[in-house]
Amino acid sequence: MSELVATFGRVPTINGHTHVISETDRLARDLDALSYFAHPYPAADLRSAGMPHEDLLFVTGDQGNLTLPDRPETPAPIEERWARFVPWWDRIRFTGFSQCLLEGWRGAYGFDRLDSTTVGPISDAIRAGRRPGHYAEILRDRANIAVSLVQMTGTYGEEVADVDRNLFLPVPRLNRFTMIRSRDDLASLESDYSTDFRSVDDLIDTMHSRCAAWKAAGAPEIKLSQSYHRAMDFGTPDPSRAAVVFRQLRDGQYPGLDTPDGRVLEDVLVHGAVSAATASGLPVQFHVGPRAGSYGSLEGTSLAPMAGLIRAHRDARFDISHSGFPYLTEAAVLAKTCENVFLNLSWMHIYSPEGCVRALREWIRMVPINKIIGFGDDLYWVDSILGHLVMARQNVAHALAGMMIEGLLTESDSVEIGRALFNSNPAALYGISSSN
Structure with missing residues (x-):
């Protein structure tokens, strides 16, 4: 199976459906690892697991929303947000939406997991990718x-x-x-x-x-x-x-x-x-x-x-x-x-x-x-x-x-x-x- 995966990786893929935001829009955003959970897919998993809506907003901030607010709010320190997030992460981390995030961070930045020791470094890597050409x-x-x-x-x-x-x-x-x-x-x-x-x-x-x-x-x-x-x-x-x-x-x-x-x-x-x-x-x-x-x-x-x-x-x-x-x-x-x-x-x-x-x-x-x-x-x-x-x-x-x-x-x-x-x-x- 691994040989087939590698073979398919060499096939130029035509992506038949994306909602990726423009690179100009992306450059205007200060995303971190927890911002990604504002996306409707992982956000729905978190809500389905029972995470209160107020906690979701506290954890993700406003930079990961499709529409940015006129006056962005400064998020709480990532350590505080992680503490609020981790009980719910343990419940959704095996879903396809969560595994997609992990595979992306692995392929783009070299991180194998999301935990208290990596949430900060992953966020730093995401910010380092906030540049034209990324x-x-x-x-x-x-x-x-x-x-x-x-x-x-x-x-x-x-x-x-x-x-x-x-x-x-x-x-x-x-x-x-x-x-x-x-x-x-x-x-x-x-x-x-x-x-x-x-x-x-x-x-x-x-x-x-x-x-x-x-x-x-x-x-x-x-x-x-x-x-x-x-x-x-x-x-x-x-x-x-x-x-x-x-x-x-x-x-x-x-x-x-x-x-x-x-x-x-x-x-x-x-x-x-x-x-x-x-x-x-x-x-x-x-x-x-x-x-x-x-x-x-x-x-x-x-x-x-x-x-x-x-x-x-x-x-x-x-x-x-x-x-x-x-x-x-x-x-x-x-x-x-x-x-x-x-x-x-x-x-x-x-x-x-x-x-x-x-x-x-x-x-x-x-x-x-x-x-x-x-x-x-x-x-x-x-x-x-x-x-x-x-x-x-x-x-x-x-x-x-x-x-x-x-x-x-x-x-x-x-x-x-x-x-x-x-x-x-x-x-x-x-x-x-x-x-x-």
Whole structure:
């Protein structure tokens, strides 16, 4: 297995999903080891273990939050924060989220553990990495990541930011066009796009123009995030009824997104968004998996309800981020039977390492191998991305090594599969040179 891990480490990885903050933003932050636990994933583990919210805020400070406060507060000495943290660390340190942090600090800074003797030195090493060029050093030189598909942020994720094209490709979103909650939302779109949207078709036409512009700007795909508020059961479009709902929206009589009428309008707009992306040659990434944070609903985690949308757009390419976890077999059935469905393991290697291993063993003997995207980090910090990729290589190697022992694969088969998952499959889906 270790030989396979080493082999995969030499494969230039295409990272199919990242939320890494810009290096400029990172340079503005004074992070330490405990700041990293403000990230929604380890923070959710701590809260699940029973850590009071006030203690979490005391331990992590404000530098690890996605949005920095206008007036940062000076954190308590790290010794005091560690004392408050350690009882909870003992409860979560074996989870994939925690192991990801440890693997990242090991790979980036050479520390094998987090305890009272290392929390200070790790923090010092993190601060020493607060310099221009650190992103390239970790992502390209240490992790061997050829390129990462970075989710556009900003207020709406619609602007293709000036990212470092040596490291990143921008992934914009059509969420604002497809999840209209109020007349104010529509007015905001009209103001930003200098357009008076008189009909549903006007919105869809603008989505077509946005996708064409994003494609010209080098975007590899677009994203939709409907699963954060609903199941993925997009109905057959009803344009005439949607037109009535749209008129209600314009007249200030809209009952809201999360109503039967809201669903009618949203369904038509989602179908329109998929058509717009497809017309420009862009895959559509859907978040289909757990919701980040605490008390997340499982409502939008299953891919099965999306079957109607998938069948309706056979020329589209659906990049299923998080692969419908925990309903991985359901997703695999659709990937097996539908040419346009691709399973993206982003986030899953650290959400459930063993679940990934089991899924890979099933998928390799069930789904055409070109349908599996092997890695996407879904994280903020570059050293954590390194740690996640280490775990992803371990998980893939674990699955393949077990199949080799059982006589199901040869070593050359396993190497070929690993190269496909980490490089050639995402390269083909996103239109990226596999030589990167």
